[in-house]
Amino acid sequence: MRAISTEPVLELADVHVRIGGSHVLQGVSLAVAPTGVTALLGRNGVGKTTTLRAVVGLVPRTGSIRLAGDEIGRGRTPWVVRQGVGYVPEDREVFATLTVAENLRLACPDPEPERAALVHELFPELAERSRQRAGTLSGGQQQMVALARALLPPSRLLLIDEPTKGLAPRLVTEVAAALERVAQVTPVLLVEQNLPVVRRLAGDVVVLDAGRVVHAGRADELLADAGRTRELLGVGSKS
Amino acid sequence: MSTFVLLLATGLGLGALYFLVASGLSLIYGLMGVLNFAHGAFLAAGAYAAWWAAAGGLPGAGGDGWGFVLATAFGVAVGAVIGASVELLLIRPLYRRHIEQVLVTVGLGLVGVALLRGIWGADPLPFPRPEVAAGVTTIGGAAIPNDRFVLLVAAIAVLLGLLALLRFTRIGLIIRAGVENRSMVEALGIDVRRTFTLVFALGGAVAALGGVLGSVYLGSVSPGQGTSLLIFAFIVVVIGGLGSLTGSAVAAVVVGLVQQLANYYTASGVGDLSVVLLLALVLLVRPGGLSGRAAA
Numbered sequence: 001m002r003a004i005s006t007e008p009v010l011e012l013a014d015v016h017v018r019i020g021g022s023h024v025l026q027g028v029s030l031a032v033a034p035t036g037v038t039a040l041l042g043r044n045g046v047g048k049t050t051t052l053r054a055v056v057g058l059v060p061r062t063g064s065i066r067l068a069g070d071e072i073g074r075g076r077t078p079w080v081v082r083q084g085v086g087y088v089p090e091d092r093e094v095f096a097t098l099t100v101a102e103n104l105r106l107a108c109p110d111p112e113p114e115r116a117a118l119v120h121e122l123f124p125e126l127a128e129r130s131r132q133r134a135g136t137l138s139g140g141q142q143q144m145v146a147l148a149r150a151l152l153p154p155s156r157l158l159l160i161d162e163p164t165k166g167l168a169p170r171l172v173t174e175v176a177a178a179l180e181r182v183a184q185v186t187p188v189l190l191v192e193q194n195l196p197v198v199r200r201l202a203g204d205v206v207v208l209d210a211g212r213v214v215h216a217g218r219a220d221e222l223l224a225d226a227g228r229t230r231e232l233l234g235v236g237s238k239s
Numbered sequence: 240m241s242t243f244v245l246l247l248a249t250g251l252g253l254g255a256l257y258f259l260v261a262s263g264l265s266l267i268y269g270l271m272g273v274l275n276f277a278h279g280a281f282l283a284a285g286a287y288a289a290w291w292a293a294a295g296g297l298p299g300a301g302g303d304g305w306g307f308v309l310a311t312a313f314g315v316a317v318g319a320v321i322g323a324s325v326e327l328l329l330i331r332p333l334y335r336r337h338i339e340q341v342l343v344t345v346g347l348g349l350v351g352v353a354l355l356r357g358i359w360g361a362d363p364l365p366f367p368r369p370e371v372a373a374g375v376t377t378i379g380g381a382a383i384p385n386d387r388f389v390l391l392v393a394a395i396a397v398l399l400g401l402l403a404l405l406r407f408t409r410i411g412l413i414i415r416a417g418v419e420n421r422s423m424v425e426a427l428g429i430d431v432r433r434t435f436t437l438v439f440a441l442g443g444a445v446a447a448l449g450g451v452l453g454s455v456y457l458g459s460v461s462p463g464q465g466t467s468l469l470i471f472a473f474i475v476v477v478i479g480g481l482g483s484l485t486g487s488a489v490a491a492v493v494v495g496l497v498q499q500l501a502n503y504y505t506a507s508g509v510g511d512l513s514v515v516l517l518l519a520l521v522l523l524v525r526p527g528g529l530s531g532r533a534a535a
Contacts, residue, residue: 056426081428093423095416106416107427109409153428 007069009034009157009187010055015063015073017047017054017211024050025061026211032157032204037179037188039202039219043234046208048191049090052159055189056080056087068156084156086186088163092146096135100126103134103145108152118185119148122178140171144178151182158182161191176200195233199223207232241380246499248378252387254495255394256456259449260472261479261487262397263322263442269418269482270438272337273330276344278446278472279465280351281318281325285447286366286454286464287355289314293367302367310367314451315444322443326436348466355462363459372455386456393452397445398488405484410434418482471498474514478521480530489529493517 008031017025025047032038040048054061057077065073072080081087095103104126108115120127123144129137134145143163150158163179164172176197182188183201192198198205198219205222207215215222215232223229260282267275292300293310300310325347333339372386405411413434417424424431446465453468454460475494479486494514502510521528 058422058426076430077422077425078428078430081426087426089423089426093420093426095419095423097419098412098416102412102416105409106412106424106429149427 042208086150086155244381250496250499258491277347279469282450283465285318286450288317318447319444326439480528483530486530
């Protein structure tokens with residue numbers, strides 16, 4: 001029987017990001033659990049999206065970023081992604097002029113059968129719409145394409161940025177269910193504003209404020225404390 | 240009637256030449272956002288390389304038959320190597336610095352012309368005319384020089400080849416995705432820089448082919464040849480819609496025909512003016528060009 005690793009899949013230590021004249025991340029240090037979902041929370045503009053972009057190298061960063069113990073913080077984006085970091089950006093960023101099949105083929109021309117089966121199981125609608133241009137899909141369908149695109153390659157970690165943003169309540173439930181299944185296969189660092197979704201999915205939470213980590217711990221413990229949640233996130237934890 | 244047919248064939252041939260030059264520009268701008276003002280130097284370098292090869296510089300090459308095919312292939316290869324080298328050495332360090340890119344490519348264009356002038360002189364050199372291009376074909380009573388057809392066949396082959404590359408290959412898929420969202424392509428683990436080099440090489444190769452066939456059409460090769468063709472190629476790219484190959488193909492035909500017909504039916508020189516007026520009209524009515532793609 002193989003021992004389950006408890007070492008973090010991702011560790012950030014003293015990560016700084018400066019964009020233009022702004023010091024957006026000011027020494028972020030955090031760890032992502034090797035299984036399940038770790039939620040990255042905080043008010044708007046505190047650096048959540050920038051943290052994910054820093055991990056994949058889409059913004060210039062300093063500090064240490066380790067994936068399963070290996071330093072990836074100095075690599076360019078394509079190399080970081082090929083080390084096993086899947087990225088689902090805010091607003092999906094599917095290639096609108098390409099078909100669904102082309103979007104998926106671009107991400108992974110030859111997926112492992114288990115990965116392809118998982119995508120088919122989670123998003124059966126994509127097979128029916130494989131020849132449709134991604135730009136003509138609904139927001140929920142585009143989110144499915146974006147998630148499938150990150151799932152097909154053999155990722156060791158998924159970074160998912162606000163997957164339920166702008167979706168109708170029914171679709172939020174569907175996406176949350178899909179993420180729950182995804183997290184059984186690959187650990188996820190999730191940026192999410194929807195606290196019921198966080199409550200359903202996340203085991204751990206990290207809270208950012210003004211480019212710094214101000215809280216890290218169990219998700220259920222934070223969300224059970226309405227006062228602390230309001231203090232950190234500016235919203236109530238009920239609903 | 241025969242005059243009109245001849246004008247039509249010449250306009251189409253000229254349009255084909257413009258397309259050969261414009262297609263590389265369009266691909267490079269579409270994927271990389273680089274306005275390559277050195278493209279004319281690629282064209283002239285390819286033409287001079289083919290001339291040198293045909294003049295005995297390359298064993299087996301010559302001014303006719305397979306010898307000319309080999310000389311042309313050599314010119315195209317030189318264009319590709321120059322394109323790839325320029326991307327690797329000069330453009331890559333300047334990604335996302337568009338003003339500097341423009342300055343570098345303008346400078347490179349000037350240096351290229353000066354270099355060719357320094358080596359082979361400023362005067363036009365007679366360019367070999369293979370037998371297939373030297374003859375005429377009579378259509379509708381008009382004796383049409385075959386070089387027009389050679390240009391047309393080459394342009395159609397390049398258009399179909401590039402469209403097939405974009406539609407059916409992984410490189411084409413990466414190029415199409417990169418035109419839309421370069422960062423996201425990289426976020427899928429794909430190193431777009433390799434594709435940039437390839438696209439520059441491809442642009443250089445097609446420009447060189449345009450240089451060789453343009454020299455056959457003109458009967459000579461000169462250092463400034465690329466620069467004068469480049470102006471019309473830019474007009475074609477803007478009218479067609481920046482980054483659109485099919486838009487460029489249609490625009491090239493329109494520009495070639497307008498230029499020829501205006502020159503003949505009004506006065507010499509009015510053709511160039513008509514093309515500029517056409518550009519202004521298209522930009523006023525449809526700023527994104529025929530394909531609707533405007534500069535970012």
